[in-house]
Amino acid sequence: MNKRAIVIGGSLAGLFSGTLLRSIGWQVDIYERSTHDLDSRGGGIVLQPDVVMALKRAGIATDKLGVDALERYYLQKNGQIERMAMRQTLTSWNILYRSMRRHFPDERYHQGKVLAQVESKGAKVTATFTDGTCETGDLLIGADGPNSTVRQQLLPTYQPQYAGYVAYRGLIEEAELPVEAAEIFTERFVFYDFPNSHILAYVIPGENESLVSGKRRFNWVWYVNYDEKMELAHLLTDKNGKHRTHSVPPGMMSPAVEQAMRDYAERVLAEPFKKLVATTKEPFVQSILDLAVPQMVFDSIALIGDAAFIPRPHTAAGTAKAAANAMSLVQALVDHNHDVPNALQAWESHQISYGMQLWQQGRSAGDRSQFSYGKNRTEG
Numbered sequence: 001m002n003k004r005a006i007v008i009g010g011s012l013a014g015l016f017s018g019t020l021l022r023s024i025g026w027q028v029d030i031y032e033r034s035t036h037d038l039d040s041r042g043g044g045i046v047l048q049p050d051v052v053m054a055l056k057r058a059g060i061a062t063d064k065l066g067v068d069a070l071e072r073y074y075l076q077k078n079g080q081i082e083r084m085a086m087r088q089t090l091t092s093w094n095i096l097y098r099s100m101r102r103h104f105p106d107e108r109y110h111q112g113k114v115l116a117q118v119e120s121k122g123a124k125v126t127a128t129f130t131d132g133t134c135e136t137g138d139l140l141i142g143a144d145g146p147n148s149t150v151r152q153q154l155l156p157t158y159q160p161q162y163a164g165y166v167a168y169r170g171l172i173e174e175a176e177l178p179v180e181a182a183e184i185f186t187e188r189f190v191f192y193d194f195p196n197s198h199i200l201a202y203v204i205p206g207e208n209e210s211l212v213s214g215k216r217r218f219n220w221v222w223y224v225n226y227d228e229k230m231e232l233a234h235l236l237t238d239k240n241g242k243h244r245t246h247s248v249p250p251g252m253m254s255p256a257v258e259q260a261m262r263d264y265a266e267r268v269l270a271e272p273f274k275k276l277v278a279t280t281k282e283p284f285v286q287s288i289l290d291l292a293v294p295q296m297v298f299d300s301i302a303l304i305g306d307a308a309f310i311p312r313p314h315t316a317a318g319t320a321k322a323a324a325n326a327m328s329l330v331q332a333l334v335d336h337n338h339d340v341p342n343a344l345q346a347w348e349s350h351q352i353s354y355g356m357q358l359w360q361q362g363r364s365a366g367d368r369s370q371f372s373y374g375k376n377r378t379e380g
Contacts, residue, residue, distance in 0.1 A: 003338055006029055007143055009143035011032075014141070017304060019103055023057060028108060031127065043221070045092060046089075047088070050323045050327065053327065058100070060100060066091030067187075075191065075192040079270075092205050115128075117153065123300065124137070125301055141304060142303045143322070146160045146246060146289055147246070154298050159291070161291065162228050163288040163366060165223050167286050170219075170282075174215060177218060177276065177279050185276070192269065200220065201220040201221075203216050222269075222273075235248075235287075237257075238253065239255060248284055251282045253284060265277040265278070290310060292309055293352075302347070309355030312365060314365035324354065329347050
């Protein structure tokens with residue numbers, strides 16, 4: 001096989017694409033803008049079948065990916081608990097990233113490579129980087145996330161839109177949470193809903209991908225409304241005074257924003273969740289975004305993952321969508337004898353339909369929870 005793919009973006013979507021393309025014989029190089037490994041990012045993920053299938057097709061072991069939750073708990077304001085039997089496997093962004101990163105050759109994973117421009121000429125596509133280097137291949141995949149440089153060049157009017165609320169998030173070492181709170185959150189998916197907001201938590205693998213009880217982590221996500229014009233910029237300004245576009249990573253929240261979040265938690269959350277937030281050392285925050293594009297293929301260029309569609313996290317399908325995009329693309333290449341233009345044209349329509357379905361599903365879930373512009377936070 002003398003076909004070469006250039007993948008822009010070294011996060012999960014890029015690694016799904018890279019590992020799967022290599023599994024069918026392609027030469028693949030991944031170009032990541034960050035200068036360091038990405039395994040400190042992200043939190044918990046509900047493990048979906050598409051993710052497991054993509055890893056298996058790439059030849060990556062899937063037997064130790066996550067923690068099984070046996071049921072769901074819905075905490076009530078009066079202290080009562082509603083139970084629902086539901087088995088799910090809960091994993092982490094880190095374990096998926098590391099599993100694929102170990103499987104992808106270091107010499108083909110290039111860090112500190114910031115894309116400047118892409119250009120298609122005939123059957124070839126060229127990526128030019130800000131350091132002056134150029135790379136040419138038969139296929140270029142834009143897997144560079146919500147702020148995709150590839151998408152900005154090809155669809156400059158399509159940018160992620162703020163959905164009206166953010167997700168506060170946190171990770172806690174299992175052994176650090178008080179026993180009475182830990183008992184509620186262990187081996188189950190726990191929710192607490194109240195007007196215009198809800199918070200959820202579950203156990204995920206710990207440091208060094210540990211699945212051992214007592215050495216795992218609690219992951220929590222809390223959705224809170226903030227006005228885009230009056231409040232969001234302050235929320236996304238980190239402790240060094242730098243304004244972030246969509247998220248502030250762990251350890252970088254401004255002291256004022258972090259304290260306000262902790263105070264609010266003490267006023268409105270159910271007791272077990274109060275302890276969860278209070279115990280968290282480095283919470284972080286992400287704005288919830290909407291994005292849907294009308295086109296994913298441009299000659300020999302394809303957009304996948306969050307570069308094309310961003311479903312809200314209520315779908316628990318963002319990572320699965322990236323895996324499904326990559327699997328379907330690779331299958332289309334095989335079905336069309338690695339003829340890139342024909343394969344991409346056959347691939348695109350179903351992926352757009354799939355992306356639109358998840359995008360609409362996520363918006364509907366947010367509307368049902370009354371997350372939207374103009375909804376006020378409940379002050380307790």
